[in-house]
Amino acid sequence: MPRLPRRPRLLQRPRLRSTAAVGTTLSALAANCLIGGPSVAEPFAVAPCALTRTAAHHSEGLDTWNAAYPRPARSLDAVMIFLSFPDAAPRTTPAELAADHFPATSRFFRQASYGRFTLRPHPLKHWIRMPKPSTAYAIQRDWKPENRAAYLHDALTATDPQVDFSRYDVVYFVADPDAPGVDSDATKVVNLDTPLRADGTDIRRIVTVFEKHPPDRLVLAHETGHVFDLPDLYHRPADGKGDWDTYVGDWDLMGSQFGLAPDLFAWHKWKLGWLQPRQVACVRGPGPTRLTLEPLGAGPGVPVARAFGAPAFGLGHGVKLAVVRTGPDSVLAFEARGPVGDDHAACRAGILVYRVSSGARSGRGPVEVIDAHPRTEACWENSVYPPLADAPVALGESFTVPGSGDGDGGGGGDGVRVDVEGRTVSGEWTVTITPRAGGRVGHG
Structure with missing residues (x-):
């Protein structure tokens, strides 16, 4: 059975109480999406073999920490928001979709960090209705910026009256997996050059989840790794065909969520x-x-x-x-x-x-x-x-x-x-x- 390719990266949530501010910021998103946040350096590892962090996206340098990303050295709170569409009646419940990913994702990070990091999920218990049919957003793996911007605009506008984003460090938008326009290969982290602003907080990256039910194993842990500035370690063939896992094989979650040995290097x-x-x-x-x-x-x-x-x-x-x-x-x-x-x-x-x-x-x-x-x-x-x-x-x-x-x-x-x-x-x-x-x- 062929394996599904793994998914790219996430985004951080701001606090949206003003839909006007959301619209203004997201109009810039279409042109500026998928750019890393400001490269603010915080001293971190000092050792003769610690590589210097470079301008490369998700650089493996670790002499400093990029403060644009939340550092998982403490407990972090994640909100999980479930989005439905007018062209489909959900066949699953928010509780079932939350159970697809938690506690497995939290368990992975707790084990990998030797108990030094806890990811605390806060899933909503109800669906939030999007204003347009799922097919209107042309969701796909290599999403056009203008379609992605429209999706995020509508999701944030619909969600803002019900969620205080200032309480959370990580944001997951989970789409109804059975809606006709949802592409399970489009799960990724969206990085924002110009952060969204909501509830007094900058949102620099958001995790958009389009997984089937049940989902790929550990897919949310992989995407959450991008929230913590970890890179993709797989090799994407130019034509999308062939082996994706030639760089690291089974040996790191950021290479494959299906790996036999997915602990982080x-x-x-x-x-x-x-x-x-x-x-x-x-x-x-x-x-x-x-x-x-x-x-x-x-x-x-x-x-x-x-x-x-x-x-x-x-x-x-x-x-x-x-x-x-x-x-x-x-x-x-x-x-x-x-x-x-x-x-x-x-x-x-x-x-x-x-x-x-x-x-x-x-x-x-x-x-x-x-x-x-x-x-x-x-x-x-x-x-x-x-x-x-x-x-x-x-x-x-x-x-x-x-x-x-x-x-x-x-x-x-x-x-x-x-x-x-x-x-x-x-x-x-x-x-x-x-x-x-x-x-x-x-x-x-």
């Missing part, structure tokens, strides 16, 4: 503030560095050694990420992945190696997993991209990062070697990382 957890500085090891060479890596999904009270013997508890505070600087805007990252936490369905365990580029924008390969087993594949029956399903370096193996001529997509870090030497009784991985001979790899 440790790099993303560092960016979001879920890893402490002591949980990131900057490997600077030139000699070998031996260290112990905790499984990425392991947190307080989470069993981590289930697949390898007796369960181990109490992990979650050790080193989760090792980084080798390979250039001014690039690094190699190393993390331990396996069937733990949000990765419970992972079909292979080991040390995952990937490249990160802070200059590559969303959808253009800011992260690329490096395949330690390029001649084999795994889990072909349920992996989104079997060639990368067995990418991790397994226990007892050694792997040297290939160069650009070795078929892995190129980039820096060629010649860096990782040796996966053992596992501790508590489930941690002992590894040695050796930069390429003849030079210092680390910068800073």
Whole structure:
């Protein structure tokens, strides 16, 4: 069965008490939509291997936080608004549609953040009627700005008298999935260059949900990731055909909501503030560095050694990420992945190696997993991209990062070697990382 392509990005809600203000702002939306918010920098991660945030959309740089986005380092409130249309009588209820996404979305983020972030949903209990038929908005994945602007204008105008947007950090507009003009592939985050203004609050991005009932697995978690400045990690073929998952396969939610191991990369957890500085090891060479890596999904009270013997508890505070600087805007990252936490369905365990580029924008390969087993594949029956399903370096193996001529997509870090030497009784991985001979790899 062919997989549906995943969906793009979200938007933040302002407080609309004045429909006149909504109309004025949304008239500019048609021309200015899908531009990131102001690049306001807040100091964040300070480490020699922390890449500098660039002007690229959803840059993977994490030395500062872009204050145009809400930072999920605390509890955030999300309003879920259900929109019906005059050309269709809903066959589902708001409660049923809310249950499609919650508590699963909140559970994913609670697990991924080790309990540091809670997303609190506030779904309305009734439908809000749009003024025009669903077919009037020409809803589709690559939506024309003027049609999208008309949809948002009508949705906000209809909703504003009933919702105090100043109470919420995230806004979801959920369309009746059975209305004839609704396209399930159009779910995305809308970014506004000129924010909407409602109830004294700027709205810079809104999540527009057009999912079928039931929806794609974890689709709302993926879209919410964009609200927190995370990029798309999939590759969209120019003709819309072919593999979408060649960059990261199953290994991050922002690559695929269908992935077997959809936990967020440790790099993303560092960016979001879920890893402490002591949980990131900057490997600077030139000699070998031996260290112990905790499984990425392991947190307080989470069993981590289930697949390898007796369960181990109490992990979650050790080193989760090792980084080798390979250039001014690039690094190699190393993390331990396996069937733990949000990765419970992972079909292979080991040390995952990937490249990160802070200059590559969303959808253009800011992260690329490096395949330690390029001649084999795994889990072909349920992996989104079997060639990368067995990418991790397994226990007892050694792997040297290939160069650009070795078929892995190129980039820096060629010649860096990782040796996966053992596992501790508590489930941690002992590894040695050796930069390429003849030079210092680390910068800073």
